[in-house]
Amino acid sequence: MKTLKTQKKPTSILFVLLLSFLIPTMYSCSKDDSLLDDQDTEMVDDDDTVPEEESSSAEEELSSAEEEPSSCTDPIDFVFNEKDGLVGIEFEKAEFSDDWTMKNDGTGFSGEGYMIWEGAQQLHQPGIGIATFKIKITNSGTYRFVWKSAVKTGTNGTDHNDTWLRFADAGNFYAKNGNSVVYPKDSGKTPNPEGASKDGWFKIYRSGNDLDFKWQSLTYDNNGHEVFVVFEEPGTYLMEVSARSSGHGIDKFVLFNEALSQEEATSSSELSDITCD
Ligand SMILES: [Ca+2]
Structure with missing residues (x-):
């Protein structure tokens, strides 16, 4: 019995000790929880991990936003998008x-400057010094072509005033003056213009002794025909330019649906959006 008593006594002491420990602990736990909640709330603001996730997704957004233009810095990949x-x-x-x-003297140009051919003249041979433009057409139809160019060599408006142009994959490429319609030589279509034309290329000239930049694109010697291209369906088409006259400076060009006027097309300072392949 004595032994039992002595055995019971430590147990009840332990129980009391346990209770005395548990009660305040339980109380303080619930209190601590609410404190922790407060701390957690604050820690959400201060915790690096959550904002880090936010900042990493923000970084991803930023980098993907940066990627598009950065992958679009090489002109060989440019696609110019027609709109309206x-x-x-x-x-x-x-x-x-x-x-x-590229040059940027004078004030008659827009953008970064204008391009000028400084190599040998290619009066009878298109396809030398080719530059290409990929043009994405959404609204199919017949478009007129006009560029803004200048005579930068000499003082005669009939020299150093032209460059070759071709739309090989469009539905049609022709020039028109009133009822007269002509097609490039070697395109398989007739009639062809007087003056230089070869392998589907038109010679595109400006005329007049006002040598500075102006909007004018004609073909057919001494019988100015305006230039048209037909995009029969939406798609990306290739425009090719190649050197002809040295000293012919070209600044900018427009293609506009025949429903628009040249004035409407050339007075717009809006440039086609550039995307990439
Ligand atoms: Ca320009």
Whole structure:
């Protein structure tokens, strides 16, 4: 019995000790929980991990936003997007080789400058010093082509005033003056213009002794025909330019649906959005 008593006594002491420990602990736990809640709330604000996730997703957004333009820095990848029947492109926005040079003297140009051919004249041979523009057409139809160019060599408006142009994959590429319609030589279509034309290329000239930049694109010698291209369905089409006259400076060009006027097309300072392949 004595032994039992002595055995019971430590147990009840332990129980009391346990209770005395548990009660305040339980109380303080619930209190601590609420404190912890408060701390957690604060820690959400201060905790690095949560904002880090936010900042990493923000970084991803930023980098993906940066990727698009950064992957779009090489002119060879540029695709120019037609909108509302209008395409407007600074001519210098292409990949140029050989003897094409960008210049920015004077005030008659827009964008970064204008391109000028400083190599040998190619009066009878298109396809030298080719530059290409990929043009994405959403609104199919017949578009007129006009560029803004200047005579930068000499003082005669009939020299150093032209460059070759071709739309090889469009549904039609022709020039028109009143009822007269002509097609490039070697395109398989007739009639063809007087003056230089070869392998589907038109010679595109400006005329007049007002040598500074102006909007004018004609073909057919001494019988100015305006230039048209037919995009029969939505898609991406290739426009090619190649050197002809040295000293012919080209600043910008527009392609506009025939429902628009040249004035409407050339007075717009809006440039076609550039995307990449
Ligand atoms: Ca320009």
